[in-house]
Amino acid sequence: xxxxxxxxxxxxxxxxxxxxxxxxxxxxxxxxxxxxxxxxxxxxxxxxxxxxxxxxxxxxxxxxxxxxxxxxxxxxxxxxxxxxxxxxxxxxxxxxxxxxxxxxxxxxxxxxxxxxxxxxxxxxxxxxxxxxxxxxxxxxxxxxxxxxxxxxxxxxxxxxxxxxxxxxxxxxxxxxxxxxxxxxxxxxxxxxxxxxxxxxxxxxxxxxxxxxxxxxxxxxxxxxxxxxxxxxxxxxxxxxxxxxxxxxxxxxxxxxxxxxxxxxxxxxxxxxxxxxxxxxxxxxxxxxxxxxxxxxxxxxxxxxxxxxxxxxxxxxxxx
Amino acid sequence: xxxxxxxxxxxxxxxxxxxxxxxxxxxxxxxxxxxxxxxxxxxxxxxxxxxxxxxxxxxxxxxxxxxxxxxxxxxxxxxxxxxxxxxxxxxxxxxxxxxxxxxxxxxxxxxxxxxxxxxxxxxxxxxxxxxxxxxxxxxxxxxxxxxxxxxxxxxxxxxxxxxxxxxxxxxxxxxxxxxxxxxxxxxxxxxxxxxxxxxxxxxxxxxxxxxxxxxxxxxxxxxxxxxxxxxxxxxxxxxxxxxxxxxxxxxxxxxxxxxxxxxxxxxxxxxxxxxxxxxxxxxxxxxxxxxxxxxxxxxxxxxxxxxxxxxxxxxxxxxxxxxxx
Ligand SMILES: Cc1ncc(C[n+]2csc(CCOP(=O)(O)OP(=O)(O)O)c2C)c(N)n1
Ligand SMILES: [Mg+2]
Numbered sequence: 350x351x352x353x354x355x356x357x358x359x360x361x362x363x364x365x366x367x368x369x370x371x372x373x374x375x376x377x378x379x380x381x382x383x384x385x386x387x388x389x390x391x392x393x394x395x396x397x398x399x400x401x402x403x404x405x406x407x408x409x410x411x412x413x414x415x416x417x418x419x420x421x422x423x424x425x426x427x428x429x430x431x432x433x434x435x436x437x438x439x440x441x442x443x444x445x446x447x448x449x450x451x452x453x454x455x456x457x458x459x460x461x462x463x464x465x466x467x468x469x470x471x472x473x474x475x476x477x478x479x480x481x482x483x484x485x486x487x488x489x490x491x492x493x494x495x496x497x498x499x500x501x502x503x504x505x506x507x508x509x510x511x512x513x514x515x516x517x518x519x520x521x522x523x524x525x526x527x528x529x530x531x532x533x534x535x536x537x538x539x540x541x542x543x544x545x546x547x548x549x550x551x552x553x554x555x556x557x558x559x560x561x562x563x564x565x566x567x568x569x570x571x572x573x574x575x576x577x578x579x580x581x582x583x584x585x586x587x588x589x590x591x592x593x594x595x596x597x598x599x600x601x602x603x604x605x606x607x608x609x610x611x612x613x614x615x616x617x618x619x620x621x622x623x624x625x626x627x628x629x630x631x632x633x634x635x636x637x638x639x640x641x642x643x644x645x646x647x648x649x650x651x652x653x654x655x656x657x658x659x660x661x662x663x664x665x666x667x668x
Numbered sequence: 669x670x671x672x673x674x675x676x677x678x679x680x681x682x683x684x685x686x687x688x689x690x691x692x693x694x695x696x697x698x699x700x701x702x703x704x705x706x707x708x709x710x711x712x713x714x715x716x717x718x719x720x721x722x723x724x725x726x727x728x729x730x731x732x733x734x735x736x737x738x739x740x741x742x743x744x745x746x747x748x749x750x751x752x753x754x755x756x757x758x759x760x761x762x763x764x765x766x767x768x769x770x771x772x773x774x775x776x777x778x779x780x781x782x783x784x785x786x787x788x789x790x791x792x793x794x795x796x797x798x799x800x801x802x803x804x805x806x807x808x809x810x811x812x813x814x815x816x817x818x819x820x821x822x823x824x825x826x827x828x829x830x831x832x833x834x835x836x837x838x839x840x841x842x843x844x845x846x847x848x849x850x851x852x853x854x855x856x857x858x859x860x861x862x863x864x865x866x867x868x869x870x871x872x873x874x875x876x877x878x879x880x881x882x883x884x885x886x887x888x889x890x891x892x893x894x895x896x897x898x899x900x901x902x903x904x905x906x907x908x909x910x911x912x913x914x915x916x917x918x919x920x921x922x923x924x925x926x927x928x929x930x931x932x933x934x935x936x937x938x939x940x941x942x943x944x945x946x947x948x949x950x951x952x953x954x955x956x957x958x959x960x961x962x963x964x965x966x967x968x969x970x971x972x973x974x975x976x977x978x979x980x981x982x983x984x985x986x987x988x989x990x991x992x993x
Contacts, residue, residue: 383853383925406823406859407790407851435789438824474710475772477788640991643770645709646761650984 350532355525358500358533359389359465362507363427365537367397370425373511376403377412377429386431387467387526409439413464417447420462425511433468433520434477440485447516448491463510463517469561469605470637470652471524473645479523480642481606483560486518487583487615493517493542494583498563499529505540506580513542522561529564545586547593551575554599554662557590557616562603562653569655570662582612590616591624598629599665603658608636630668633661673950676885682952683961685727685884689719689940691965692743695752696915698969699742699759699773703919707977708759712773715743717882717914720939721846722747722816724887725909728895729814729842734782734800736793737816739774740846740913741786744816748781752968753975762979769982770990782811790851791824793817798830801839805902812898814842820851822868823859831872834904842894843874843906846881852917853925866908874904881909882937912937 353361367373375381375390381404384391394402405412409430416426430436436443443464450460470479486494495510495517497503503521510517548563553573558566563578570576575593579585594600600620602613613634620632635653643651673682696714703712715722722744726735737744742759746752750766758765759773767777774788784800787793797815804811821827822845834841847865849856857863866876879890887909894905912934916923947953 379852379854386852386920404854404858407820407854408823408825410825411823438789438791438826472710475770475775475788478711638987640987643987644761644772646769646981647984647987650987 350534352530353500353533354527354530355497355500355503355521356387356389356527358504359507359521360391360393361533362504362511363390364393364396366508366511367393367401369537372423372425373427374401374403374419374424375427375429376405376416378405378407378431380404380429385429387523389465389521390429409435410442413439413442413447416462416464417442417450417460420460421450421458426462427511428462428464430464430466432478432480433466433482434480436464436466443486443492443518444489448489451515452491459514460516461514463507463513463519465519465521467523467526468520469522469524470642470648471561473648475644476642481604481637483520483582484606484610484612484615487612491516492583493581494520495542495581496520496522496560497580498522498560498578499525500531500533502540502578502580504533505538506542508537509539509542512539517542520560524561525564540580542581543584543586544581545577545579545589547575547589548578549574549576551597553597554601554665555590555593555597556601556603556658556662558603560605562605565653565655566603566658569658573666574662585616587619587623591620594620594624595627598627599668600628600632601635601658601661601665602632603635603653605637605652607639608634609639611636630665633665635661673885673946673952676889679952681727682947685723685888686940686943686947686958687961687965688723688747689884689943690962691752691968692719692722692746693940694965694969695742695746695756695972698973700915700919702759702973708773709761710772711739712759712919713740713917714915714919715740715913717934717938718846718848718911719743720884720887720943721844721881721909721911724884725814725816725844725891727888728891729812730895732782732810733812733814733895734784734797734804735814735816736784736797736800737786738790738793738818738821739786739788740818741776742773745776745778745783745786748778748783750776750778750781750783752972756972756976757979760976760979761981762976763982763986764975764979768986768990770986791817791821791826794826794830795833797841798833798839801834801841802837805839810899812840812842812895814844816844816846818851819845819847819849819856819865820854820859822865831869831874831904835872835874838903840898840902841904842891842898843904844891845906845908846911847908848911848913850913850917850926852921855925866906869906874906876906876908878908878910881911882939882942884939884943
């Protein structure tokens with residue numbers, strides 16, 4: 350089986366789905382002729398032509414808004430936003446229309462599209478190029494939020510997202526783009542949305558994470574920990590998390606985003622609502638401080654480290 | 669022989685233009701080297717080739733005027749008067765940086781110079797410029813707000829909203845479009861319905877003109893005229909400076925989308941040697957004097973690198989600073 354990095358795995362998924370379904374069109378800034386700023390769409394313009402791999406003017410709101418129109422007409426657009434921080438310029442279209450077309454038309458129109466964007470920190474760029482604001486999108490009903498943690502899952506989740514009847518925000522952890530290589534089957538396969546996976550079984554503490562933090566969690570924790578990769582944040586798989594917490598009686602949630610109002614808070618709240626009687630101690634969050642992402646030199650003081658993670662695990666194991 | 673340049677400016681001013689362009693170029697080329705060495709990380713957008721726009725524009729303004737820019741902002745800050753040491757330290761992420769080493773290349777600010785920021789979000793600066801101009805007008809302080817931006821940014825909604833508002837409210841905004849023909853790899857003809865960018869303002873009834881952005885004197889003259897016009901009428905004005913960036917979009921960009929023939933044509937229009945030639949042809953200076961300026965700029969940038977290297981890193985606790993009071 351070929352060893353691919355995440356960029357290659359996503360590229361392959363896009364190509365295969367475009368081959369299979371001619372309704373799939375890609376659009377975004379510099380994705381065509383130039384192959385995309387991270388080269389994720391490399392070769393697709395040559396292969397599928399400028400009408401299906403569309404270079405757009407520089408306008409995020411335009412990209413997403415246009416994609417909504419295309420989707421309502423019956424295409425399956427895949428808008429790319431160059432960095433998650435630039436999606437703020439498109440929030441209006443994402444929140445006020447993409448997420449609501451189905452409900453607003455009482456099910457008569459839908460908006461099947463996948464907004465792809467790199468996200469997250471640790472690539473030595475400041476601020477808006479390292480945002481981890483997934484929770485904003487999870488708060489908005491009507492849009493699914495999917496985060497792969499490696500090449501294999503990126504391909505399977507993306508293929509499933511591309512076939513989903515509703516809008517999906519597909520967040521690609523930038524730090525992992527070329528960091529991890531793993532076996533990725535050449536053929537098609539899908540991984541269901543809305544399902545978490547138990548990456549490693551353990552008996553004493555449940556550690557929940559997603560995206561680029563998963564790689565750190567796996568290095569930071571020992572065999573006592575049951576590690577869960579959420580994969581889909583919205584709607585998230587509460588059952589898998591709760592089943593694990595009921596077994597271990599302890600939980601730590603690790604997110605790379607600032608703490609307040611982060612998606613970790615939702616998981617902790619769900620555990621409090623549904624499994625509090627199984628808990629032996631407090632549920633801890635490992636998160637970034639509530640500040641703007643700084644320049645690289647301060648990144649270690651900002652992003653959760655392996656030490657932060659293992660300290661939190663040791664802390665809950667005291668109970 | 670009657671000197672055309674001497675009719676416009678003093679020798680000291682002309683040599684000052686030359687020196688600022690060379691300093692900008694040296695600074696940027698040194699940044700490239702520091703990036704390659706790993707001292708500067710992240711996204712680094714260099715200004716080489718476009719110096720005449722920053723220098724000519726800044727010279728045509730007053731100190732009280734505000735300036736905003738995008739992320740290709742080092743030269744604009746330095747030409748405005750920012751200390752090259754502190755700009756370089758900022759790019760290194762050092763505590764002595766102009767923004768304490770937390771903002772980096774794309775977010776330079778210096779309130780003492782009325783330099784209201786680089787903006788990494790393309791077109792983010794437009795409405796902010798309008799707001800500054802509105803405030804200046806309300807407080808009856810005579811100020812022009814100058815907003816630098818690229819050809820690509822004109823396709824964002826922010827651009828159109830800002831143009832409209834600044835005309836509806838008649839605000840003293842000077843729009844300086846740096847048309848270098850590309851937004852990353854997308855050439856202007858593929859992104860703009862009207863590639864003659866200065867003509868796009870007619871929908872907002874904002875007068876505009878196109879100027880040779882490789883000619884520092886042409887830019888200076890246009891900006892000086894425009895600034896006087898704005899001060900008199902308190903209305904927005906738009907200048908499209910046609911220019912070219914000699915390097916890729918950022919250090920990460922191999923710029924394969926531009927033919928070498930195209931690049932050669934623009935290299936031959938390099939604003940620095942062409943201005944040098946003109947200075948010599950018109951008898952304002954000689955090569956030896958220009959060499960001396962070049963050497964001074966090289967030394968100045970070397971000092972900036974040394975300063976950045978020797979400066980301390982920010983403390984970890986700085987992560988918590990400057991969020992709320
Ligand atoms: C909102 C937003 N979208 C996309 C980007 C990524 N990006 C950075 S610069 C750029 C091209 C801008 O081109 P132009 O305005 O012509 O300026 P130039 O780089 O030529 O100076 C793009 C797409 C961004 N920084 N912000
Ligand atoms: Mg440009």
